[in-house]
Amino acid sequence: MEFFSVDNLGKRFGGLKAIDSLGFSVNKGEIFSVIGPNGAGKSTLFNCINGLYRPDEGSIRFKGEELIGLKTHEVAARGIGRTFQNLELFENMTTMENLMLGRHMHMKTGLMASTLMFRRGAKASQDEIQNRAEVEKIIDLLELQSIRNKFVSQLPYGAKKLVELGRALAAEPELLLLDEPAAGLTNDEKEELIFWIRDIRDELGITIIMIEHNMQMVAEISDRVMAINFGKKLVEGLVDEVTSHEEVIKAYLGEGV
Numbered sequence: 001m002e003f004f005s006v007d008n009l010g011k012r013f014g015g016l017k018a019i020d021s022l023g024f025s026v027n028k029g030e031i032f033s034v035i036g037p038n039g040a041g042k043s044t045l046f047n048c049i050n051g052l053y054r055p056d057e058g059s060i061r062f063k064g065e066e067l068i069g070l071k072t073h074e075v076a077a078r079g080i081g082r083t084f085q086n087l088e089l090f091e092n093m094t095t096m097e098n099l100m101l102g103r104h105m106h107m108k109t110g111l112m113a114s115t116l117m118f119r120r121g122a123k124a125s126q127d128e129i130q131n132r133a134e135v136e137k138i139i140d141l142l143e144l145q146s147i148r149n150k151f152v153s154q155l156p157y158g159a160k161k162l163v164e165l166g167r168a169l170a171a172e173p174e175l176l177l178l179d180e181p182a183a184g185l186t187n188d189e190k191e192e193l194i195f196w197i198r199d200i201r202d203e204l205g206i207t208i209i210m211i212e213h214n215m216q217m218v219a220e221i222s223d224r225v226m227a228i229n230f231g232k233k234l235v236e237g238l239v240d241e242v243t244s245h246e247e248v249i250k251a252y253l254g255e256g257v
Contacts, residue, residue, distance in 0.1 A: 001064045001206050003028040004175055009058035011048055012122065012233075013043075018044040019055065020231040026175075031201055031208045033222040034217070035242070037251050041231035042211045043085065046177050049209075050082050051075040062175065081173030083164050091153040095144055095163050096135065098152060102170025103131040119213060138166045141203070158189040162196075176200065178210040182217050190214065193220055215243065227251065227253065 004026040011019040026032045034042050049060055051072040058065040061150060065077055086164040086246045089098055139148055142162050147155055152163060161181065181197070182190045195219055200206050212218050218225060219239045226236040229251040235242050242248060 002061065003063060003211075004234065005059075005061050006045075006049075007059040007061075007256055009048060009055050010043075010133055011044055011055045018231050019048065022058070022228065022231065022233055024233065024236055025228050026207060026209055028207055029201065029205065030223045031210065031221050033210045033212055033218045033225045034228065035212065035218060035225060035248075036228040036234075040229045040251070043179060044227065044231070045208075045209065045228075046082065048204060049075070050080060056105065068154075076171060078174075079174035080177065081168040081171050081175070082159075082177040083168050083179055083181060085183060087160050089160060089164055089167070092151060094149050094151055096139075096148045096165075098163055099135045099138060099166050099170050100131060102167035103134060125250055126255070134172070135170055138169050141169075141199060142166050158185050159166060159199045161185065161189075161193075166198070168208075169204070173206060175207045175209065178208060178212070180211055180213060182212060182214045193217070195220055219243070 002025050005024070007023045007245075009022040010017065011020050018040075019255070022045065023042075024032075035047065036042055040100060044053065048055045049067065051070050051074065055068055058068070062078055062080060065078065067078070067080075070078070090101070093101075093211045130182040139145055142165065144159075144162060147159055147163075152160060155163065161184070165178075165181065178197070182193055185193060197208065198221060201208055209219075210222070222239055224237060225239050225242040227242050227245065227248045229247075233249060234247045
């Protein structure tokens, strides 16, 4: 059984084919990168995977189960997490509070139970302790100790990107979709991000599909790469095979790559 696969996927917006007969598969434990010029359909692909868009045709399967037709929270409950190009954080909450929100699917008690949280032995209290313990692991992994109690609105952009990554990890995904994680980061921050993405795969065992324009980063951490343009696959394979392919070079002309 394939871990994750996309087959003959299509998505149209009016007369525009944003995704056109796209197919690929990702093995468990891989870092699989999707590259392509602006407007190639990369984010549309992610939106189809996590249920924001419903494809017009094709199949998306995760561990043998069809995902098309599921809502975003149902896809997340299956074990697929995501970060976004545009940060989706709660600015007036702390880093810890944002990370705890990522645990909502694992919280067993509701609002009424949480009001009794501080009663000795209360289920909500035990639930809170367990979920905070999981969040602490993420704080340690991403070295967020110094900003744990700071409001997100007070953080620099690079730190906010890490908080969003941490919140995605808090849901304990088996497959993580990273949408341009290096965008807007300094060179030093990009180097640190490469280190953390490797740790996420190697230490947490999370499979990663990454959209990224930074080709140095793609080359350093990807097991395999797929290039797309106008929603169609140009080529798929090892980094050197893909980046040296004639169609990929043509697609990137004018993109500064």
